[in-house]
Amino acid sequence: MAETPPRALTIAGSDSGGAAGLEADLRAMTACGVHGCVAVTAVTVQNSLGVSGVHLVPPDVVAAQVRTVVGDIGVGAAKTGMLATAEIISAVADVVDEVGIGRDTGVPFVVDPVAASMYGEPLLADDAMDAIRTRLFPRAALVTPNLDEVRLLCGITVRDRESAGKAADALHDLGARWALVKGGHLHGSPEVTDLLSDGERTWEFSGPRIDTPHVHGAGDALASATCAGLARGLEMPDAVAFAERYIRRAVAESYPLGAGTGPVSPFWTLADWDEP
Numbered sequence: 682m683a684e685t686p687p688r689a690l691t692i693a694g695s696d697s698g699g700a701a702g703l704e705a706d707l708r709a710m711t712a713c714g715v716h717g718c719v720a721v722t723a724v725t726v727q728n729s730l731g732v733s734g735v736h737l738v739p740p741d742v743v744a745a746q747v748r749t750v751v752g753d754i755g756v757g758a759a760k761t762g763m764l765a766t767a768e769i770i771s772a773v774a775d776v777v778d779e780v781g782i783g784r785d786t787g788v789p790f791v792v793d794p795v796a797a798s799m800y801g802e803p804l805l806a807d808d809a810m811d812a813i814r815t816r817l818f819p820r821a822a823l824v825t826p827n828l829d830e831v832r833l834l835c836g837i838t839v840r841d842r843e844s845a846g847k848a849a850d851a852l853h854d855l856g857a858r859w860a861l862v863k864g865g866h867l868h869g870s871p872e873v874t875d876l877l878s879d880g881e882r883t884w885e886f887s888g889p890r891i892d893t894p895h896v897h898g899a900g901d902a903l904a905s906a907t908c909a910g911l912a913r914g915l916e917m918p919d920a921v922a923f924a925e926r927y928i929r930r931a932v933a934e935s936y937p938l939g940a941g942t943g944p945v946s947p948f949w950t951l952a953d954w955d956e957p
């Protein structure tokens with residue numbers, strides 16, 4: 682019998698196409714050697730072409746999932762994905778306080794402020810980004826917005842390194858301990874650069890832009906791999922470096938699926954990482 686591995690929790694929506702959402706989260710956690718637990722917030726009707734339906738889970742049921750997982754299994758870190766409504770966000774803020782998940786607890790909280798699918802369908806109610814900003818940012822060890830989410834959160838349009846730095850500072854000022862500004866949407870540059878900051882120091886994670894359209898779930902996988910790194914006991918910059926290494930290979934090995942956009946690949950594991 683093997684030992685119990687590190688555990689992490691994702692509070693997220695389901696993608697029936699299995700590319701993004703909690704399905705992507707669990708796969709990334711598994712690939713990173715971590716047992717993933719789930720608090721489901723919503724069921725989406727989704728495939729490689731888009732989202733055609735959303736069915737919400739009641740906020741008290743979301744909170745009960747968090748409570749019951751943490752009370753029995755215990756987790757070393759947690760993350761959020763699709764939270765859908767201000768009511769679910771409020772329930773999540775209350776329950777993470779109750780169970781000791783948070784910015785300055787021993788169980789780091791990664792907030793991925795998912796606003797829309799990659800096709801542009803909303804995954805968050807219009808009034809709910811404000812709830813993420815006010816209720817979740819002050820509890821977050823790390824926030825991981827893409828450039829559209831940065832604009833919604835702090836009104837900054839990121840075009841280059843300088844504006845990315847300003848955005849990271851603004852996100853930090855909203856209460857997050859660390860901010861990772863993801864540059865995947867800055868098309869036109871041959872490099873993809875993600876900028877991590879704690880308001881004083883910055884780390885840049887750069888690599889060549891990989892020529893693939895199949896990046897469905899890339900953001901979910903990056904936040905989940907970071908959460909897995911934290912659950913494995915890494916400090917923040919190391920956990921992000923670990924996740925950046927994971928996502929670059931996952932993007933390089935992405936594959937087509939259906940008639941639309943395919944996912945980043947989870948079909949390799951930690952055991953492969955040290956291959957030449």
Ligand SMILES: Nc1ncnc2c1ncn2[C@@H]1O[C@H](COP(=O)(O)OP(=O)(O)OP(=O)(O)O)[C@@H](O)[C@H]1O
Nearest residue numbers: 799827863864865866873890891896898899900901
């Ligand atoms: N073409 C690419 N080449 C290399 N890395 C990429 C590419 N696309 C995405 N990435 C990596 O994946 C990360 C997440 O992508 P992105 O910035 O698009 O986030 P996202 O919009 O939240 O993702 P999604 O909504 O598709 O799950 C990027 O920060 C980057 O590290």
Ligand SMILES: Cc1ncc(CO)c(N)n1
Nearest residue numbers: 694695696701702763798
């Ligand atoms: C359920 C769900 N969560 C997150 C995303 C964003 O990647 C998506 N497309 N679907």
